[in-house]
Amino acid sequence: MSGARLDRMIWLALPAVAYLAVVYALPLLWLLGRSVTGPDGFTIAQFTAFFADPFSWRVMGNTLRIAFWVTLLSLVIGYPVAIAMARARGLMQVMLLVAMILPLSIGVVVKAFAWQIVLRRDGVISQGLVAIGIWAEPQRLLFTEAGLIVGATNVFLPFMILPIYSVVKLIDPRLTEAGATLGASPFYRFRKILLPLALPGIVSGSAFVFSMAVSMFVIPSLLIGDRFQTLATLTGRSYLLMRNEALGSTTAVILLVIAVSIVVLSTWLSKRVGRSL
């Protein structure tokens, strides 16, 4: 493709760029501006006040800890599913894909309410753990960090599975077979062949899930309530309840920096992994 033709093709992106400029970039710039504006003009006082408050560090800790566990749990559950989907054939593959994509059509609020029933003291998880003897008596998972992690993982799981699946299905199955004929154990084949080749998918999936988990608002509001603040819920609270735009824009910018860092880091990691393969 010639350079001139490529240049002309770039115009195809114009509607999307224009749309994003109006509904995304402009409000974002306003938000950034608001976070560094005080009564006397430019100031970083809001950021210094935020970082000087131990409560802010607790909120950031809550946000990152929950996002980390949700990502890890999604990876542990999602990776085998992605392999199974990539290796399945015919009707089974279609069924697995439908089973994974169909829940995406259900709203987060509906899911969160369903989890509320599952996570109750007399819910399925509690009753199951009592039945197999792990818990002596029914316990409540609702409005706990564990409940939030389990519920949020359910919502974000497809976003981990799909990127891994799209990479794994391109891996030639004969590579692991070749490893086996050369005497490599299943664990060795997984560690040295399958895992490195699937890494770009794992990195993308983890970046997706982490970015969404770090900024989720509705799920923590319904599953853990307002006694557990994250950066996203504190932003919402600042705007909607306290009408404190200065605090809301400051927390929103910090959240944005975290999310952008994750995307940049994951892109860099993907490229590095790609080069080393």
Next chain:
Amino acid sequence: MADITKQGFDRRRLLIGTGATGLSLIAMPSILRAQTRELVIGGAASHKPWVETHVAPMFEKKYNARITFEGTRSLVNLEKMQKNKDKPYLSVVQMDDPVMILAVREGLLEPITAAKCPNVAKLKPGTMHMDGMWANYLQPWQGIAYNTNVLKEPPASWADAFDPKFKGRIIGKPMAEAYKDIDAAFAKLKTLKANLLTAYSQMPQAFSLLEQGEAHMIVGALSSFGMQRRLDGAPINMTAPKEGIFPVPSGIALVKGSPNIDLAYAYVNELLGAEVQARIAPPTFALPTNVDVPVPPGMPTNATVHPIDWAFVAENRNSWVQRWDREMAI
């Protein structure tokens, strides 16, 4: 032709007749306008059913006017008043008390006076605010909602929520009875932490947990929601603790410079009057504010209603929210 002329259809009469018809046609819209003037009211979306069923038909007939009710949120009504301050189109607003304070500060309201709204004289004490800037036309109340499958006897006191047997079974509303002594209130609230399942901001979620039995009590539950759920067959009930109950914001005010101000006064007067309150109190599960209206069946009859100083609340709310987040965190 001669016959027609004889019967009076001469040219002059025809001209007079046409002119009169034309004049009456031109005049008709203003006559129509004079007959049915419009009163635009801004209120909550949840008010629409009772306004349209119990208030509008009576008012429209009595005053030969037409009511247009714009049901939305209090803050949206405030915005409508701000945006149209120079030429208001809303005449009356029914909003939450804390939003009324903002409207008063911005000079958007016209005082309600006994001279223009005689029913003001019939109001219970503590239901007119900030020198008559707004009045409470009803008092939905906050008491304790409890699961009747779990608690066979209604809780008698707010203090029951602190009983250790309710560990993790209480849903709270960030609210303190001794709210002017904040340090004491938070010290007391902290002792509730072990029992606190969650603090609600979404009523449907809180009531769903109560109905499912995960929660045993909601302390600070809204009567209009709780009583309706009970009517719908949910295994819950509402009770007024012995210490008293708290009114929920339910204000009415006149918009400054509103069109048809006489009609606006009439509407406010009707809502503060016995006839309308007797009609709207039962379906909204609220207490009337007019002393002549009896408390509807099923509502607490002798409960002390603790009035809330909304100006004080508005002034301190942010610091309370921040303190709640820090001290009541899981």
